[in-house]
Amino acid sequence: MHFIWSLIVGALIGAIAGAITSRGAKMGIISNILAGLIGSAIGEGLLGHWGLQLAGMAIFPSIIGAVILVLIVSAIFGRSNKRT
Template sequence: MGIIAWIILGALSGWIASIIMDKNASMGAIANIVTGIVGAFIGGIVFNFIGAQKVTGLNLHSILVSVVGACILLWIVGVINKK
């Protein structure tokens, strides 16, 4: 995937994850993009670990993987911030 596709995927998945995790009001566009891109990396590791299909491009599966990863990232950040 090219850099533009990563940014689009990151923005979309970060935004969806922020809504799911009830963080949308406190996150801006850049935070959504970064969360989504890092979430895609985390989601790829998690899905690879459990033996799921690899992310190969900009499609529904890759959005699902990155949203799951972004939710995991937001949960971890929330746990760390509560300490």
């Protein structure tokens, strides 16, 4: 059951990060989940485990980490799409 909650919270974190960066319309549900889960690891690694926690993820550091991840991935893939 914890796994399902992690996926749901990861999707929400990824969707919030997509909305903050204005790149959410281009991201699907799988991308949102991955951005949320990987972003959570990045954010908690950089900022620690503070604030509200859901499914073992600190929400605010996770959102910040997901925003960083979305911006980096968008910069990489956005640049490669412009060259073709």
